Amino acid sequence: MTTSTSREDKLATLRDQRPWDVLIIGGGASGLGAAVDSAARGYQTLLVEARDFASGTSMCSTKLIHGGVRYLRQGDIGMVRNALRERSFLLHNAPHLVHPLAFIIPAWNQIDLLMFAGGLKLYDLLSGWHNLAASQSLNRQEVITALPGLKSAGLCGGIRYWDGQFDDARLAITLMRTATDLGATCLNYLPAIRLLKTNGRVTGAVLHDAETGEELEVTARAIINASGVHADSVRQLDDANALPLLTPSQGIHLVFDADFLPGQQALMIPKTEDGRVMFAIPWQGKVLLGTTDTPRPELAQLNDPQPLAEEIDFLLRTAAGVLTRPPTRADIRSAFAGLRPLIHPNNTDEKNTAALSREHAVLVSPSGLITLTGGKWTTYRLMAEQVIDRAIEVAGLNAAPCPTQTLKLHGCPSGPTSYAYGTDAPQLAALPGHDRLLHPNLPYTEAMVRFAIRHEAARTIEDILTRRTRALFHDATAAEACIERIAGIFAEELNPLPERLATMIAAARCYARRFRLSF
Incomplete structure (x- = not known):
């Protein structure tokens, strides 16, 4: 079953050769x-991924705003101030996906406690009227009560502060739907394989449909x-000699059952053996542990990086130093890695990517890219x-x-909610399978799969299981057990050729293993 905004309908808009105002490569x-920004300003916008x-x-990501x-x-005072301001916009515009979360920094000596308190007061000041709540000092017993999984030997107190937590991939899908609501055309599995130029100026791209092999030229x-x-x-693609x-830089995360850190407050360890911070965060009924910062220049072209054994060992070792129940490899429910696109100043030592800037840059090439x-x-x-x-x-x-500071994102409810679908909830509840879980260890229903196929541009089993x-x-083993069931729903919804469905199942099984390969 398809809708009026099916993939084929969207591809048809590309074949009519109309010029776009803005072409965005990357989803x-x-x-x-x-x-979202381009469409909200009224520009004819095409995004391809x-x-x-x-x-x-x-x-x-670490699922933090x-x-x-x-x-x-x-x-990086300026970056922190900007980020705190943006945090408040997201909490207002997407309360179904972004929520306040309390963090506690424990201290095992008074000097650290005073230093943390001073740093968090500066954090409060930089937040200004965007601050969620003032940071506060906690005594030893208050920290133990808030974080019952924390080792208490030698603990002298801690600091509580507030930040935001979110569901990263769900927010991305919400942005796609928001852009579509505003008139943009967004297509996945459509890489740009060449750029088009006229008189030395970039004027469009050649796109390759990964599903059919069709090539389309678009101008913008x-x-x-x-x-x-x-x-x-x-x-x-613009300049073969571009430096x-x-x-x-690779960052990994490990997922454990919630009983390793009971409660609804997060733990932040301000300094680990490699100079980073480590978070242990309650997230959707699990505990998320991360992250690392490992230089991986050789992975610039890699789509699916893998956690390294030494990264897993580092997180387990760090957690064992602060948690009463040290997690082991056997306790890992899922492990995943991502690559950060860090801007690399020429005079920066590649061996310390933790010191590279998280700032962004907007650059224009001589051709106008x-x-x-x-x-x-x-x-x-x-x-x-x-x-x-x-x-x-x-x-x-x-x-x-630009209207996006106050632009409510797709599904935004009238008030805070823990349900990620927001105002789409009634539509989801009306679908077959809304009362049937895919797996007893997962909080997802058959209806969510149908909704993803019909309304969220899901094209593969992998799309369903990850984004x-x-x-x-949540649980890589349980997720892998759902593959055949999800494939059956794909067959009902899209009626793919048997060979395509078989390929999809095999690819999903292979992909699922990367979340548990290194346990």
Whole structure:
């Protein structure tokens, strides 16, 4: 069963050869944010993604919308202030996906306690009227009560502060739907394989339909490269001699059952053996542990990075030092890795990617290709505003103000809710299978699969397991057990050829193993 906004309908709009105002290459956080901004200003907008929306870095974050406490230590005051401001916009515009979360930093000596208290007061000040709640000092017993899984020996107290938590891939899908609501055309599995030029200026792209092999030419007044860690690859389509801008850094996360850190407050360890912070965060009934910062320049072209054994060992070792019940490899429900598109200054030591800037950059090549790179999820809206402002200048588009500070995202309810579907909930509840779980260890129903296929552009079983639901992030073994059942729903909804369905099942099984390969 298809809808009026089916993939074929969208592809038909590309075949009519109409010129677009803005073509965006890349369907992660930055690209989807740019599509929302562009469409909200009234520009004819096309976004294309080589794989699925948010299929790379944008689904593998620490699930935080935050200013970044550790960036204060690095002196990135401006970035922290901007991020805290953007945090408040997201809490207002997507309360079904972004929620306040309390964090506790424990201290085992009075000097650290005073230092943490001072740093968090600065965090409060930088938040200004966007602050969620004032940070507060906790005595030893208050920390133990709030974090019953924390080791108490030698503990002298701690600091509680507030930040935001979200579901990254679900927010990406919501941005896609918001852009579509505003008139944009967004297509996954449609990589840009060549750029078109006229008199030395980039004027469009050749797109390849990964499902059918069809090639389509599209033209646009502004071409935006928002392809994340693959930004240099797109830049080299424009100029084969373009020097790399990025140094990929890998961050991994491990998922455990909630009883390793009972309660609804997060733990932040401000300094680990490698100089990073470590989070243990309650997330959708599990505990998320992360992250690492491992230079991986050799992975610039890799779509699906794997956690390294030494990264897993590092997180387990760090957790064992602070939790009363040390987690082991046997306790891991899921493990995943993502690559950060870090901007690499020429004078920076590649061996320390933790010191590279999380700032973003908007660059314009001599041919007019606009590249948006760097940044983080929290500031995606600001990044989008700035890149569309630049596109207006480069392409001579009619100027229009940015409305996204107050733009409610698709499904936004009238008040806070823990249900990610927001105002789409009645539509979901009306679908067959709304009362049948895919697996007893997962909170997802058959209706959610149908909804994803009909309304959220899901094209593969992998899309369902990782980005329309978060099954592979919750419990990789349980998720893998759902593959045949999901395939049956795909057969009912899209009636694919038997060989395509068989290929989809095999690919999903192979993909699922990457979430549990290294346990």
